[in-house]
Amino acid sequence: MRRRAHPLTLAALVSAAAWLTTTAAIAQPSPDAHKLYAVIIANNTSVDQGVAPLRYADDDGARYWELFSSAANAEVHLLTTLDNESQLLFDGLAPQTRPPARAQVLSTLQKVRGAIARDRAQGVKTTLFVVFAGHGAIDEKGVGYLSLSDAPFTRQDLYREVISPQAADRTHLIIDACNAYYMVRSRNGEGGDDRSGESYDDEFMRFLEQSNQLSQAPTVGVFVSTTGAAEVHEWSRYRGGVFSHQLRSGLLGAADVDGDLDVTYQELEAYLAAANASVTNPRARINVFAQAPAQSRHESILELDQLKKATFLELDRAQEGRYHLEDSRGVRYADFHKGSGGVMRIALLWEPLWRAPHYFIRTDRAEARVAPDSGPRVHLSGLPFVERADSARGSVEEAYRLGLFATPYGPGFFQGYSAALDRNASAQVAVVAPAEEDTQLGLQLGLGASQAPLRLNGPHTNLDASLDLWLTPRFALQLVGQFGTGEHEPESDELSAFRLNRIMAGVGATWRWHLPASFVLEANGRTGHQWFVLSTPDQRAGDALALRAELGGLVGYMLSDGLKVGLRGGAAVDVYTEDDREKVSASPFLGVVIGYQR
Numbered sequence: 001m002r003r004r005a006h007p008l009t010l011a012a013l014v015s016a017a018a019w020l021t022t023t024a025a026i027a028q029p030s031p032d033a034h035k036l037y038a039v040i041i042a043n044n045t046s047v048d049q050g051v052a053p054l055r056y057a058d059d060d061g062a063r064y065w066e067l068f069s070s071a072a073n074a075e076v077h078l079l080t081t082l083d084n085e086s087q088l089l090f091d092g093l094a095p096q097t098r099p100p101a102r103a104q105v106l107s108t109l110q111k112v113r114g115a116i117a118r119d120r121a122q123g124v125k126t127t128l129f130v131v132f133a134g135h136g137a138i139d140e141k142g143v144g145y146l147s148l149s150d151a152p153f154t155r156q157d158l159y160r161e162v163i164s165p166q167a168a169d170r171t172h173l174i175i176d177a178c179n180a181y182y183m184v185r186s187r188n189g190e191g192g193d194d195r196s197g198e199s200y201d202d203e204f205m206r207f208l209e210q211s212n213q214l215s216q217a218p219t220v221g222v223f224v225s226t227t228g229a230a231e232v233h234e235w236s237r238y239r240g241g242v243f244s245h246q247l248r249s250g251l252l253g254a255a256d257v258d259g260d261l262d263v264t265y266q267e268l269e270a271y272l273a274a275a276n277a278s279v280t281n282p283r284a285r286i287n288v289f290a291q292a293p294a295q296s297r298h299e300s301i302l303e304l305d306q307l308k309k310a311t312f313l314e315l316d317r318a319q320e321g322r323y324h325l326e327d328s329r330g331v332r333y334a335d336f337h338k339g340s341g342g343v344m345r346i347a348l349l350w351e352p353l354w355r356a357p358h359y360f361i362r363t364d365r366a367e368a369r370v371a372p373d374s375g376p377r378v379h380l381s382g383l384p385f386v387e388r389a390d391s392a393r394g395s396v397e398e399a400y401r402l403g404l405f406a407t408p409y410g411p412g413f414f415q416g417y418s419a420a421l422d423r424n425a426s427a428q429v430a431v432v433a434p435a436e437e438d439t440q441l442g443l444q445l446g447l448g449a450s451q452a453p454l455r456l457n458g459p460h461t462n463l464d465a466s467l468d469l470w471l472t473p474r475f476a477l478q479l480v481g482q483f484g485t486g487e488h489e490p491e492s493d494e495l496s497a498f499r500l501n502r503i504m505a506g507v508g509a510t511w512r513w514h515l516p517a518s519f520v521l522e523a524n525g526r527t528g529h530q531w532f533v534l535s536t537p538d539q540r541a542g543d544a545l546a547l548r549a550e551l552g553g554l555v556g557y558m559l560s561d562g563l564k565v566g567l568r569g570g571a572a573v574d575v576y577t578e579d580d581r582e583k584v585s586a587s588p589f590l591g592v593v594i595g596y597q598r
Contacts (some may be wrong), residue, residue: 034125034306035075037112037168038068042080043100043134046147051135058082060133060176060240062090063331067248068129070307070349075115077108081149089329100134102151106161113167120169128168133244136177146177163217170293172301173222176244218294221265221301223247225288238332243286245332246275251302253312253346254336257414261345262300265292267414274337274409304347311372312345313361315380318520318558320408321363325370328357339410348372362388381559444468446568448591452486452500462486462500464589468508478508480526482548497537504530504548520564522554532576546576554593564595 042061044054061080069076078093079100087094098104109130116126135147145152162173225243238245247268249255255271256263269290276286293299304310313325315338325333325346338344350357350372359370361383368383446466464484482504489497506528513521527550532543552570559565569590576583 033123034127035073035119036068036071036127036129036306037116038064038074038076038129038131039105039108039112040064040068040076040078040080040129040131041100041105041134041146041148041153042078042132043147043149044081044083045149046135046137047150047152048135048137048147051137051147054134054178054234055236056234056238056240057133058086059089059331060244061131062086062093063240063248064131064133064244065093065096066090066349067251070310071302072306072308075112077112079105079108089331100149102148102153105148105153109161113165116167126168126170128171129174130162130171131174131176133176133241134178136175146175163220166217166219169219170296170299171217171220173220173224174247175222175224176241176247177225221291221293223265223268223288223290225286240332243272243288245335246272246286249275249334249336252334253304254334254344254409256304256345257342257409257411259343259345261304263302263304264298264300265290266297268301270414271409274407275335277407304345307347307349310347310349311375312377313348313359313370313372313380314377315344316558317341317343319380320410322408324362326360326362328359333359337408339408341411344410345377348378379559442469442595444564444593444595446591446593448568448589450484450572450589451587452488462502464591466591466593468595478510478524478526480504480506480508480528482528482530499535501533501535502530502546502548504528506548508550520554520556520558520566522556522566524550524552524554524570526550530574543577546574548575549573550589552589556593556595564593566593566595567591568593 040061042057042064044057046053058080061078062082065076065078068074078097080097081099082090082094082097098108112128116128119126132146132153136144137147138144139152145154146158147153158173162171225241234240235242235245250268250271251263253261253263255267257267257270269288272286272288272290276288279285304312317340320338320340322337324335325348327333333348334346336344336346348359348370357372359372360367361370361380362368363385365387366385367388368385370378370383372378444467446464446468448464448466449461450464452462462484463486464482466483467481469479482502484502484504485500487497487499506526508524508526510522510524528548530546530548532546534541550570550572552568554566554568556564556566567590569588571586571588574585574587576585
């Protein structure tokens with residue numbers, strides 16, 4: 001005899017099966033699951049006697065924390081001790097920090113490696129950022145180290161705890177230290193302290209090859225500031241390290257030269273080179289070493305579309321110039337100098353640590369307020385700028401004020417910089433070409449009025465519509481179509497009313513100049529074949545062999561996303577047949593246009 005299962009037993013089995021199914025579904029990651037980890041170590045003090053403490057390494061740590069915490073599905077650890085001023089400035093962050101002591105650093109790295117291992121076992125793609133901001137030096141044996149609050153973090157520690165484990169799918173190492181150069185080169189007393197610039201990368205590469213460590217870690221990439229002079233490591237105007245500020249500016253979108261919202265190593269390296277290219281004072285010069293992960297040199301270091309609650313400040317192709325952003329706390333947020341061509345988008349994080357934020361975008365003479373929570377994009381062309389004043393003092397201050405970001409960064413600079421790199425010569429990145437050389441497709445519609453060519457009853461006005469299609473951005477070869485029509489009343493009862501229609505098809509050429517503040521100026525000429533159709537109450541006649549030529553100009557304004565509006569005017573010459581005789585008629589025209597180019 002079979003026993004009947006108890007209803008409660010059946011219910012329990014069904015519930016258990018449902019729980020197991022749900023748990024399995026939750027544990028199974030989506031194919032594109034991704035998690036970002038960041039360990040940020042920022043320490044103002046040095047373990048060496050007689051070394052003056054830094055002022056802003058803790059601020060740099062806090063701002064790196066804000067950036068990486070804004071990424072979706074991120075786990076960020078900040079090891080720093082915020083001073084009193086920084087605790088007020090970054091309100092609410094202090095309870096989330098841990099001391100930058102050696103034991104704490106090692107345990108945090110171990111904890112993160114464990115979490116990454118669990119994620120990878122479940123098929124989750126992982127990215128690890130390890131950032132250090134603070135002092136660096138070398139010991140008596142010539143081994144470089146970074147200063148934690150209580151002990152050095154040596155070059156061997158760096159390889160053992162960060163590079164060699166290769167815990168994540170991608171690891172990005174960022175070091176901004178006064179003497180980060182000595183993490184890769186020993187001071188042997190021969191040749192002195194070489195600050196020529198070109199030797200930095202050679203020495204770094206030689207060390208990496210000799211150590212055979214990074215070559216065995218193809219998933220690890222590095223960005224290192226190789227500046228050695230501690231007195232120029234920080235700038236009070238940035239309230240942070242110069243290199244760190246530049247790096248964050250690039251990661252926030254200023255380096256994204258092709259506008260795909262993915263910042264690559266090569267883009268960021270070129271952006272940093274442009275930022276420092278015009279700094280001539282050797283005491284203020286920043287040199288940078290960068291090496292992308294060998295496993296994937298084209299992969300992005302940061303995907304901007306993964307940032308949570310970010311609004312993008314957009315500068316279109318026609319907008320150029322040197323700008324900087326400051327947030328509502330008075331913290332310098334980002335600097336950039338946009339060159340010609342391409343679209344630049346800067347991510348504005350509007351809920352990292354403070355509420356109801358706003359930003360100021362500034363030039364040397366003007367500023368505008370930006371409210372980032374008003375929508376997904378804010379266009380620079382729509383911001384009202386007002387005049388401002390500023391001042392600077394000191395040789396290093398003057399060198400930074402005049403030199404930093406003085407060189408425009410855009411597709412042109414990126415292509416030239418990439419072509420000059422012997423290292424990674426095989427790495428090619430698709431880049432939007434400069435506006436002067438790019439091929440564009442444009443469409444323009446016009447509506448206006450012109451004087452009718454046939455003046456049977458005196459001067460009359462025709463209503464004209466035009467359609468232009470062109471290629472190339474500046475000297476545009478166009479296909480032109482026009483349609484004109486007008487109802488003309490007689491001046492006396494002895495004459496008949498008539499209607500004049502004309503259709504023209506031809507070609508044209510336009511020379512275009514982009515002016516400041518998104519204005520555009522054009523000079524154009526066009527010619528083509530046209531058909532006349534003259535209709536009166538008694539008859540209808542036409543000329544199928546008429547010709548038309550126009551010379552004109554346009555004053556326009558570039559709106560967002562390639563949209564243009566403008567006023568176009570000029571003079572036209574018509575050649576047509578009337579009463580079996582060829583006639584030539586000149587007439588003015590005036591109208592408005594709206595266009596789109598990409």
